[in-house]
Amino acid sequence: QTVVTQEPSFSVSPGGTVTLTCGLSSGSVSTTDNAVWCQQTPGQAPRTLIYGTNVRSSGVPDRFSGSILGNKAALTITGAQADDESDYYCLLNMRSGIWVFGGGTKLTVL
Amino acid sequence: EVQLVESGGGLVQPGGSLTLSCVASGFTFSNFWMHWVRQAPGKGLEWVANINQDGSQKKYVDSVKGRVTISRDNAKNSLYLQMDSLRADDTAIYYCMRLTGGDWGHGALVTVSS
Numbered sequence: 474q475t476v477v478t479q480e481p482s483f484s485v486s487p488g489g490t491v492t493l494t495c496g497l498s499s500g501s502v503s504t505t506d507n508a509v510w511c512q513q514t515p516g517q518a519p520r521t522l523i524y525g526t527n528v529r530s531s532g533v534p535d536r537f538s539g540s541i542l543g544n545k546a547a548l549t550i551t552g553a554q555a556d557d558e559s560d561y562y563c564l565l566n567m568r569s570g571i572w573v574f575g576g577g578t579k580l581t582v583l
Numbered sequence: 584e585v586q587l588v589e590s591g592g593g594l595v596q597p598g599g600s601l602t603l604s605c606v607a608s609g610f611t612f613s614n615f616w617m618h619w620v621r622q623a624p625g626k627g628l629e630w631v632a633n634i635n636q637d638g639s640q641k642k643y644v645d646s647v648k649g650r651v652t653i654s655r656d657n658a659k660n661s662l663y664l665q666m667d668s669l670r671a672d673d674t675a676i677y678y679c680m681r682l683t684g685g686d687w688g689h690g691a692l693v694t695v696s697s
Binding site: 523 | 642
C-alpha cells in the first residue's frame with residue numbers, strides 16, 4: 474500500500490521561506506496526482522490552501538504556492554508569519570481513484 | 584459565499600448506525616465531486632469517501648468499505664454518509680469537503696462508545 478510522506482516537523486524564522494514536501498513511498502508525485510495542501514490550527518476545521526497542485530483557494534495569500542519539485546509535491550511559504558504556525562497536510566489522488574492524506578507537517582515559526 | 588453545513592453527529596453504540604448530512608450553498612452543487620474526510624481525536628486527517636456529480640461513481644478508503652455509503656441528492660444540495668456497524672475507531676470529526684474550490688464544513692462529531 475502506497476504511503477504519502479511528509480516531514481513530521483519543520484521550523485522557519487519570521488519573514489523566512491520554507492518548502493514543505495509531499496512524496497510517495499513508491500513512485501513519484503506528478504501533476505496528475507492533483508496535490509492538495511491544507512492548513513489546520515488546533516481546534517479548527519482544515520482550510521485548503523492549494524488544490525490541483527498549484528491553484529490557490531479563494532482568499533489565500535500569494536505567499537503560499539504549490540509546485541512539483543523533483544518527484545514530490547511542494548508547498549512553499551514565502552515571508553512566513555507567526556500565524557502560519559499550523560499543521561499542514563497534503564492530499565494526493567491515487568491511480569485507483571481514492572485519495573490519501575500524508576501524516577502532516579507541524580510548522581513552527583520562531 | 585460557499586457554505587457546507589454538516590449535521591447528524593452524536594453518540595452511538597458499537598455496532599450501531601448513523602447518517603451524516605451536509606447541506607451545501609453558494610455554488611452549483613450538482614457540478615462538483617464531493618468528499619468526506621474525518622479526523623480522530625489527536626490524529627491527522629483521513630480521506631473517507633467521495634462521489635461524482637451524478638452519484639454514479641463512489642470511492643471509499645479500505646477501512647470503511649462495506650460499512651459506509653456515500654450518497655447525494657442534488658435537488659436538495661445535500662451530501663450524505665450512512666455509517667453502519669460502527670466501531671470505536673470510527674470516532675472522529677467528520678468533514679464535508681468540496682475539493683475543487685477548497686471548501687470545508689465545520690465538522691460533525693461522531694462518538695462510538697458503549
